Amino acid sequence: MSFKTIEMNDQVTLIPNNSLITNTPEEGRQLAVKMARLIIKITQPDPEVREQLRPKYAHDASNLIAIGQTVAIEFATIAKANNYWK
Amino acid sequence: MSFKTIEMNDQVTLIPNNSLITNTPEEGRQLAVKMARLIIKITQPDPEVREQLRPKYAHDASNLIAIGQTVAIEFATIAKANNYWK
Amino acid sequence: MSFKTIEMNDQVTLIPNNSLITNTPEEGRQLAVKMARLIIKITQPDPEVREQLRPKYAHDASNLIAIGQTVAIEFATIAKANNYWK
Amino acid sequence: MSFKTIEMNDQVTLIPNNSLITNTPEEGRQLAVKMARLIIKITQPDPEVREQLRPKYAHDASNLIAIGQTVAIEFATIAKANNYWK
Amino acid sequence: MSFKTIEMNDQVTLIPNNSLITNTPEEGRQLAVKMARLIIKITQPDPEVREQLRPKYAHDASNLIAIGQTVAIEFATIAKANNYWK
Amino acid sequence: MSFKTIEMNDQVTLIPNNSLITNTPEEGRQLAVKMARLIIKITQPDPEVREQLRPKYAHDASNLIAIGQTVAIEFATIAKANNYWK
Numbered sequence: 001m002s003f004k005t006i007e008m009n010d011q012v013t014l015i016p017n018n019s020l021i022t023n024t025p026e027e028g029r030q031l032a033v034k035m036a037r038l039i040i041k042i043t044q045p046d047p048e049v050r051e052q053l054r055p056k057y058a059h060d061a062s063n064l065i066a067i068g069q070t071v072a073i074e075f076a077t078i079a080k081a082n083n084y085w086k
Numbered sequence: 087m088s089f090k091t092i093e094m095n096d097q098v099t100l101i102p103n104n105s106l107i108t109n110t111p112e113e114g115r116q117l118a119v120k121m122a123r124l125i126i127k128i129t130q131p132d133p134e135v136r137e138q139l140r141p142k143y144a145h146d147a148s149n150l151i152a153i154g155q156t157v158a159i160e161f162a163t164i165a166k167a168n169n170y171w172k
Numbered sequence: 173m174s175f176k177t178i179e180m181n182d183q184v185t186l187i188p189n190n191s192l193i194t195n196t197p198e199e200g201r202q203l204a205v206k207m208a209r210l211i212i213k214i215t216q217p218d219p220e221v222r223e224q225l226r227p228k229y230a231h232d233a234s235n236l237i238a239i240g241q242t243v244a245i246e247f248a249t250i251a252k253a254n255n256y257w258k
Numbered sequence: 259m260s261f262k263t264i265e266m267n268d269q270v271t272l273i274p275n276n277s278l279i280t281n282t283p284e285e286g287r288q289l290a291v292k293m294a295r296l297i298i299k300i301t302q303p304d305p306e307v308r309e310q311l312r313p314k315y316a317h318d319a320s321n322l323i324a325i326g327q328t329v330a331i332e333f334a335t336i337a338k339a340n341n342y343w344k
Numbered sequence: 345m346s347f348k349t350i351e352m353n354d355q356v357t358l359i360p361n362n363s364l365i366t367n368t369p370e371e372g373r374q375l376a377v378k379m380a381r382l383i384i385k386i387t388q389p390d391p392e393v394r395e396q397l398r399p400k401y402a403h404d405a406s407n408l409i410a411i412g413q414t415v416a417i418e419f420a421t422i423a424k425a426n427n428y429w430k
Numbered sequence: 431m432s433f434k435t436i437e438m439n440d441q442v443t444l445i446p447n448n449s450l451i452t453n454t455p456e457e458g459r460q461l462a463v464k465m466a467r468l469i470i471k472i473t474q475p476d477p478e479v480r481e482q483l484r485p486k487y488a489h490d491a492s493n494l495i496a497i498g499q500t501v502a503i504e505f506a507t508i509a510k511a512n513n514y515w516k
Contacts, residue, residue, distance in 0.1 A: 014459040020514055029100040033125070039463070039498040044488045056491030058130045061142030065152045066495045068125040072159035073502035081514035084106055084167035115186040119211070144216045147228030151238045154211040158245035170192055170253035201272040205297070230302045233314035237324045240297040244331035256278050256339035287358040291383070316388045319400035323410045326383045330417035342364050342425035373444040377469070402474045405486035409496045412469040416503035428450050428511035 014038050020081035028082055032075035036067070100124050106167035114168055118161035122153070186210050192253035200254055204247035208239070272296050278339035286340055290333035294325070358382050364425035372426055376419035380411070444468050450511035458512055462505035466497070 015035060022028040044050055057063050079085075101121060108114040130136055143149050165171075187207060194200045216222055229235050251257075273293060280286040302308055315321050337343075359379060366372040388394055401407050423429075445465060452458040474480055487493050509515075 013456065014463070015455045018454050018456045020455055020509065021516070024104050025101045025106055026099065026104045029121070033100070033128070035459070036498050036502070039501050040494045042463070043494055043497055049489060053489070053491045053494070057495075059135060059139070060491070061139045061146070061149050062152065063491050063495060064126045064129055064139070065143075065149060065156055066492065066499070067129055068122050068156040069152070069159060070495055070498040070502055071125050072122070072156055072163070073499060073506065076159065076163045077502070077506045077509050079106065079163050079167060081509060081516070086107070086167070110190050111187045111192055112185065112190045115207070119186070119214070145221060145225070147225045147232070147235050148238065150212045150215055150225070151229075151235060151242055153215055154208050154242040155238070155245060157211050158208070158242055158249070162245065162249045165192065165249050165253060172193070172253070196276050197273045197278055198271065198276045201293070205272070205300070231307060231311070233311045233318065233321050234324065236298045236301055236311070237315075237321060237328055239301055240294050240328040241324070241331060243297050244294070244328055244335070248331065248335045251278065251335050251339060258279070258339070282362050283359045283364055284357065284362045287379070291358070291386070317393060317397070319397045319404070319407050320410065322384045322387055322397070323401075323407060323414055325387055326380050326414040327410070327417060329383050330380070330414055330421070334417065334421045337364065337421050337425060344365070344425070368448050369445045369450055370443065370448045373465070377444070377472070403479060403483070405483045405490070405493050406496065408470045408473055408483070409487075409493060409500055411473055412466050412500040413496070413503060415469050416466070416500055416507070420503065420507045423450065423507050423511060430451070430511070 012038075012042050014042070020078050022078070022082060025079070025082075025085050028078045028085070029071075029075055032071050032078050035074050035078075036070045098124075098128050100128070106164050108164070108168060111165070111168075111171050114164045114171070115157075115161055118157050118164050121160050121164075122156045184210075184214050186214065192250050194250070194254060197251070197254075197257050200250045200257070201243075201247055204243050204250050207246050207250075208242045270296075270300050272300070278336050280336070280340060283337070283340075283343050286336045286343070287329075287333055290329050290336050293332050293336075294328045356382075356386050358386070364422050366422070366426060369423070369426075369429050372422045372429070373415075373419055376415050376422050379418050379422075380414045442468075442472050444472070450508050452508070452512060455509070455512075455515050458508045458515070459501075459505055462501050462508050465504050465508075466500045 015038075016031070020031070022031055040050070044053070057067065101124075102117070106117070108117055126136070130139070143153065187210075188203070192203070194203055212222070216225070229239065273296075274289070278289070280289055298308070302311070315325065359382075360375070364375070366375055384394070388397070401411065445468075446461070450461070452461055470480070474483070487497065
């Protein structure tokens with residue numbers, strides 16, 4: 001983990017719109033994906049390195065499943081925040 | 087992770103029917119499986135690559151278990167949304 | 173993941189009895205184990221392949237622990253559904 | 259996973275006392291450990307194999323941590339069932 | 345997993361103070377760390393083996409992250425027990 | 431895990447401000463990242479070793495995803511503590 005990066009950095013946005021509230025489940029799901037990506041982005045801020053790593057995400061079955069687990073956990077929080085859009 | 091793909095893309099549906107509410111637990115379970123698959127689909131949008139990776143899912147004990155964990159987490163959210171269909 | 177299989181298939185039952193409600197914690201625990209197995213079953217529908225993979229589950233410490241994690245997550249949902257059988 | 263074993267088997271007890279309710283947090287914690295072990299036991303019912311695998315659990319840092327994760331998830335459910343023994 | 349060890353052993357304390365209630369979040373966090381360590385301790389009761397394994401925890405990035413996941417899950421339970429110290 | 435380190439050490443702060451309450455979701459998200467890092471810090475207190483391990487975090491796709499899972503679990507707790515900042 002890049003410790004310098006994870007200092008409170010006013011330029012890093014971790015939650016777009018600074019809210020967990022969305023209009024629809026679909027938007028909530030997209031927010032979950034975004035929030036998961038932004039943690040990868042602040043841990044590895046170099047876009048070239050992330051580009052090199054992309055096949056490791058997108059061509060590796062274990063990593064594809066693990067990404068799904070991360071999104072599932074994020075979405076659980078967002079869904080609760082929105083009271084399941086009921 | 088394919089960053090281009092994860093931009094808000096009006097053509098990618100992550101939650102069929104844009105709702106977590108289903109009539110039965112069985113349908114909720116199928117929705118959990120669908121939602122987990124759609125994250126794999128947007129992370130690896132190339133169907134040929136997904137086809138190549140299929141044996142890595144379906145013939146690997148560790149990956150089969152990990153898929154189960156993802157579905158379990160998704161289903162926990164859906165079950166709560168439906169108040170356990172009670 | 174076998175995408176053909178995961179289409180809404182009226183012949184695949186993912187939740188026996190189509191209910192999360194059981195009479196006792198023990199039955200809830202068995203349901204959690206069943207539900208976890210059924211995800212493996214739909215992801216790898218070929219019983220010969222599952223038979224080949226059985227030692228990978230049952231003779232591998234890491235996989236045995238990972239199965240326990242899946243069952244623990246499923247059981248958390250079932251226990252909540254049953255209000256902990258209180 | 260030994261599919262024969264996971265059939266509803268009246269001889270396999272997955273939850274001692276068929277209850278999640280315990281008198282103290284300590285007993286709840288022990289129950290979490292027991293429940294996690296019993297899933298390993300039903301997945302690998304042969305005590306000789308479990309004995310062979312013991313070093314893989316007890317001498318492998320990754321597996322030791324993973325066991326902790328399983329117990330943590332089980333304990334979360336038991337603690338909720340007991341309303342945190344408050 | 346050392347099955348002999350995990351028998352109900354009145355000499356093994358898994359939760360110091362036999363309570364999940366702490367005065368502050370910081371103490372709750374420390375309790376989460378302690379509880380996670382104690383599961384490692386009962387699974388591997390030999391202090392010499394634990395000493396040998398220490399570099400595997402403390403010098404391995406994947407294991408360091410996995411420890412964090414265990415503590416996060418334990419802390420979620422403790423935080424709920426304390427109603428988030430609000 | 432460095433057992434000496436994890437003794438109650440009045441000099442190790444695991445939760446800045448000793449509170450889970452933040453003004454905004456963004457601050458809550460940053461707190462989740464901080465809390466996850468601090469567990470790594472107390473498990474590996476040597477800054478030189480953490481510096482050596484940094485590429486293992488930041489250049490390894492699996493570890494990047496796993497960090498995301500840890501942050502997601504921590505954030506779930508913080509979000510609940512703040513009632514989702516609603």
